[in-house]
Amino acid sequence: MIYQPEKYNSKLHAWSILTMICTFILIFIGGLVKSTESGLSVPDWPTTYGENMFLFPISNMVGGVLYEHGHRLFASLVGALILIQTVWIFLIDSNLWLKRISLFTLFTVIFQGILGGLTVHYLLPVWISASHGTIAQTTLCLTVLLTIITSQSWNKKPELFLNPKIFKIALAVTILIWTQLILGAIMRHSEAGLIAFDYPTMNGDIIPKISKITEYNNLRNEFIWENIENSDSTLSQIDVLDEHLEPITSFKLLIHFAHRTWALIVFGFICYFWFYIFKYSKNNRQFITGSSILLIAVSLQFILGIFTIWTIRDILITTLHVGNGSFVLASSFYLTIWSWRLKNKN
């Protein structure tokens, strides 16, 4: 990625920021579609109830259609933003890498749209839905990358350089977060998020055992029955949570436990990253601020994850957990790219 001081275009950079923010909002809306289980409320694609999606009356956007159709509309907006960005870059810029990355971003967002259509067509298979969720995060990172490369500071000769080890740690952190997002997406789309209602224990055990699945199912059933008997219970949405209350399987137990455990690893690494920067790059305000934001975001993420369980998958909290998760990834990705840029002086 060559930097080219003469090529800074403030309008293109502003457009990139807009695209990045809209992509982030799109992930939040997509998260709402899953949290409200509205993915199939519009059975046809790309039409909506037989009508052109852009002509579908707003008054018909009731119930799940509000989320699913809204998601499609907003996705079209993001697609258009990225398309314009790509054309723009191709018209004015000669930076080969920038062209490649913007074209790749365009392909990703198109592919993402097709995946969305496919998952509707095939009635939300776990793997298509989880891929749709994961590639969304990829697209967000690409929009972050484009925002960085089109920025003024990127195209200036840097004054401060970073210890190359910071890049290595940042890269490791990004990969760890990435893995955690994939684990989360698989858990979410295989309805394994509610196999336990307790934290830090899982059905009473810190480390669950596959051999105790029958016991866990009984424990969970007792909890469910108490909620059937009492209307003022915490599980007020029990009637719409059916699919999440199916018996626990070993796969669900493993993926859920993996997501919980990986969270600790990610958190640990981010703390280490933060300490490292405070120790060795105290003078770099960009990294001090960036890593502090990352640490705050991941702490918030931890709390949101715990409350997703404790509130029995409250729609808003769950979706904030998804949205903030992509923010954590994007922040870490931002620091990775910049630490790469600043790692050597030549």
Next chain:
Amino acid sequence: MLKFKISVILLLVSSLTLAGTISGTVTFDGKTPKRKKLKMSADPVCGSAHKTPALSEKLVVNDKGQIKNVLVWVKGAKGGSASPAVLDQNGCMYSPHVIGVQKGQDLLIKNSDATLHNIHSMSKENSSFNFAMPKVVKEKKVSFDKIEEPFAIKCDVHPWMKSWVSVFDHGFFAVTDENGHFTIEGVPAGEYEIVAWQEWFKMKGVITQKVKVTDGESVADFTFKRPSKKK
């Protein structure tokens, strides 16, 4: 000799046509569940269709402990023909909440609401499907070509909307009314296993009992017990 042949044939015919009725009541053993209010605010059409807030139909137990919407069927029965199957969407609720159909029989799905629904079948033996029912589409027909244990047909526009359908290769099944009562008529004489299914208990929690059907009425009562705390 001819006389003998005729009497044998008559005997065979009469034994073939010998049929009885199975009836019974399904009750619940446990604390009477509180039915949850359905949150219909997401679609104004749904909420305004109900004078009092609509309640969940997942486990409806009356003050005598009798359960509504329990599906009861005669296992391994042959023949019989079920009455026409209609699944109506009214006030953003399915009516009936639980329904049995015969293999190949048309299930008429109606939309009595001034709003849209999607019809999402979560069948596994029969291929699953999902189609749109805009306001203007008032009727659609579907059928299932394989027998299948109860599966959900639901609406993703209105997350509380969920009905249960089961497909049989005979016509001997019924769903309990608000007094937990069911009647299955015209069951050919013989010994059968009768199965009772309830939504929360699912297939894992079905209750079966053996019933001998002769000419007349046989009784099969069922009791669903709330699972015990320990185990």
